[in-house]
Structures are given as C-alpha cells and as structure tokens.
Amino acid sequence: MKPAAPRPALLRTDGIGLRCEAGGFHVDPWKPSPCAVITHAHADHARRGSHRYIAHHDSVPILRHRLGQDIVIEGRGYDEPFAMGEATVSLHPAGHVLGSAQVRVEAGGEVWVVSGDYKRDHDPTCRAFAPVACDVFITECTFGLPIYRWPEPRVVADELNAWWRDMRAQQRTCVLYAYSLGKAQRLLAHLDPSIGPIALHPAIDDITTLYRAAGVALPESVRFVKEIVKDLRGGAMVLIPPSAAGAEALAALGPVSDASASGWMRTRASRRWRSYDRGFVMSDHADWPGLLRTIEEIGAKRIGVTHGTVKPFVRYLNEKGYDAFPIDTAYNADETEGAA
Ligand SMILES: [Zn+2]
Ligand SMILES: [Zn+2]
Structure with a gap:
C-alpha cells in the first residue's frame, strides 16, 4: 500500500x-x-x-x-x-x-x-x-x-392513498408518522384530498405554513388540536411527528391504523418500524x-x-x-x- x-x-x-x-x-x-x-x-x-x-x-x-x-x-x-x-x-x-x-x-x-x-x-x-x-x-x-433502493414516489403515493381509502371504508382514522420538516410536506403533497379531511400536528402545521408562504402548492389541511378531534374520527388522515406518538389527542380518535414513511422501511431492521400497521418506503x-x-x-x-x-x-x-x-x-x- x-x-x-x-x-x-x-x-x-x-x-x-x-x-x-x-x-x-x-x-x-x-x-x-x-x-x-x-x-x-x-x-x-x-x-x-x-x-x-x-x-x-x-x-x-x-x-x-x-x-x-x-x-x-x-x-x-x-x-x-x-x-x-x-x-x-x-x-x-x-x-x-x-x-x-x-x-x-x-x-x-x-x-x-x-x-x-x-x-x-x-x-x-x-x-x-x-x-x-x-x-x-x-x-x-x-x-x-x-x-x-427506493420505489417510484408515484407508486408509493398510490399505495398511501389506497391505504387511506381502505381505512376510511372501515371507519378508521389514518395516523401517519412523518418527520415535521420535509417528509410531512412531501407526503401531504401526494395525498388525495378528495378521500377525506387532512389534519396536521401543530409541529408539522407550523412548518407547512412556511412552505405555503414560500409558494409550495399543498392540499388543504386543518391543525390537529383537541377541539377538532371529533370531526376527524372515522376516516381522516392525521400527520404526526414520531416524537408526538403519545399525544393525548390521538387516543380520542377512536379506531386508527398507523403507518410510517421512511427509507428505513426498506429493511424494517428495527423493532420500532415493525410496530406500525403499515410502512411506506419514501426517503x-x-x-x-x-x-x-x-x-x-x-x-x-x-x-x-x-x-x-x-x-x-x-x-x-x-x-x-x-x-x-x-x-x-x-x-x-x-x-x-x-x-x-
Ligand atoms: Zn442529515
Ligand atoms: Zn436532512
């Protein structure tokens, strides 16, 4: 050498x-x-x-x-x-x-x-x-x-919306865990708002407001606060940062299906990812x-x-x-x- x-x-x-x-x-x-x-x-x-x-x-x-x-x-x-x-x-x-x-x-x-x-x-x-x-x-x-190796983002977006439609048909609320800067807004951009209401945890909502102010076009959403939880039961899509997993308002949503979207989903190497109902590969x-x-x-x-x-x-x-x-x-x- x-x-x-x-x-x-x-x-x-x-x-x-x-x-x-x-x-x-x-x-x-x-x-x-x-x-x-x-x-x-x-x-x-x-x-x-x-x-x-x-x-x-x-x-x-x-x-x-x-x-x-x-x-x-x-x-x-x-x-x-x-x-x-x-x-x-x-x-x-x-x-x-x-x-x-x-x-x-x-x-x-x-x-x-x-x-x-x-x-x-x-x-x-x-x-x-x-x-x-x-x-x-x-x-x-x-x-x-x-x-x-990541699948096409379009394919992942279709899987995501199909999951949401299925859960809405079963009267279950979707809880999607996503990092509050970047991943959450990217997922939001891919969601089909004709399926149901979309709610964003305040940490995600704050950053999303800055994205909109910068001219990024995103589907309409509401801020996920206690007062509106009853309107979200039975089929809304709620985006939450992983750090807020224990949030009190989540318990009031009724039956939920949860998921995460990450590159780590490719291997599901960690126990944490396996604990979600669904995993979407998007990095x-x-x-x-x-x-x-x-x-x-x-x-x-x-x-x-x-x-x-x-x-x-x-x-x-x-x-x-x-x-x-x-x-x-x-x-x-x-x-x-x-x-x-
Ligand atoms: Zn980094
Ligand atoms: Zn980074």
Whole structure:
C-alpha cells in the first residue's frame, strides 16, 4: 500500500464543524461558529449559537422558526456566487427539503462541493438536485448500501392513498408518522384530498405554513388540536411527528391504523418500524443507485464521505478507482430523529 499523500484541504473538520479556512466559515457546524453556512434546517445540520448564518432564502424562515427569531441570518439564491474571505461560495439545489442546498466553495484554483443531505427522486415540494462540477465532492451516505433502493414516489403515493381509502371504508382514522420538516410536506403533497379531511400536528402545521408562504402548492389541511378531534374520527388522515406518538389527542380518535414513511422501511431492521400497521418506503435521501449515479455525473475523482455508512462506501469507491476518504462529522440520520 502506498502511503497517503498529504492532501491540501479546502474544507476540513475541526472541533466546531467542517471548516473552510480560506473563507472563514463552517458548513453546518455542530458547535457555535463565527459564521455558519447552513445546507438545510434539519436539527443535525442547523444548530443554535453561531454568530452569523447564511442559508438559501427559503431556509431562512424555517431556521428562524427553529433556532430563534433573533438569529443573524442572510438569505442567498441558488447559483449566485458571493465572496467569503479568499473564497467564492455559492448554493445549489440539493432536492432534500425546501431550501436545501449544496455548498460550492472555490479557492486557490480548486472547487469543492458539500452535498449536505440530498436525493434524486422527484419531490413536488423542493427544487431538484443539480449536479455541480468540482474537484472534490463531499457526499452524505445515509443509505450507502446496495440494499437501499427506493420505489417510484408515484407508486408509493398510490399505495398511501389506497391505504387511506381502505381505512376510511372501515371507519378508521389514518395516523401517519412523518418527520415535521420535509417528509410531512412531501407526503401531504401526494395525498388525495378528495378521500377525506387532512389534519396536521401543530409541529408539522407550523412548518407547512412556511412552505405555503414560500409558494409550495399543498392540499388543504386543518391543525390537529383537541377541539377538532371529533370531526376527524372515522376516516381522516392525521400527520404526526414520531416524537408526538403519545399525544393525548390521538387516543380520542377512536379506531386508527398507523403507518410510517421512511427509507428505513426498506429493511424494517428495527423493532420500532415493525410496530406500525403499515410502512411506506419514501426517503428524502439518495438511495444506493442515486448515490452512485450522482458521483458519476459530477465526475469528481476525489470523494469525501460522511453522514451514514461511511466505511463500506469509502471502500467501495476506492475499489472503483476513486480517491475516496472518510470525513468525521456529527450529522446523524435525521429520518430517525423524531422517534428518538
Ligand atoms: Zn436532512
Ligand atoms: Zn442529515
């Protein structure tokens, strides 16, 4: 084995996050930074305490909602380069959730792109992922194993509505567990409102209001509060974050059928997922073919790997002739977060 050559790194992790020395900022820092460039508003990527934040325009209201109205934050558009110290930075669609961005950094004649979380499947609630040419691509790999392959979102949407119709015919209310940012709005977009009323847990309803304000078209819904539970019995669709599983109002719904929608449904590896009546395979992360296709399209030979099944994915890429290396970060699989 040849010894690893010292690699000039435009981005490297320090105790705070993925740091760009030339630009004087961190991408998605897990500790407070003087300047945080945020890929998207999921909790493992967007944390409190940084002095200044930069994110896509559509992320700004969501970040204020989650981190506090008083944060210092600047919105940027996609594909609009701006100067940061010695670096030129731009944001590009990641297709993960509304406002999610890849971060392109150019300095000293090199271009690095940090994917953040991303997916390649169609999602009516956010801009599609755009491949950006670069020297080094830092990819997430939440589902970086060949077993992870997503069915067509359209097929999953049909299954979801068929389940709802069946349950309504049986006078049962559907309770669908979904992460409050992204997954819930994507599922909502796929629901057929002619079947019955749709109710959103307040945590989901708040974010959905921000999606609508950003111009995302979504079926009508009501806020899931105690006072309206009686109107929902016998066939409504209620979207709940996994963290609210024990909510008092749920018990008042009468007979229910529950389900979850996640990439983890592909293997049903954990007991938690098996406890639902139904599981729908829908993820906001790239599946195995999506990861490989993306790396091929981008054309970078150096691939930083983080956020997921890092070791096997690095090994796989190196066997395919890439110069792949792991990057240690504090991001986690946000699809499970709400259930923690
Ligand atoms: Zn995420
Ligand atoms: Zn993440």
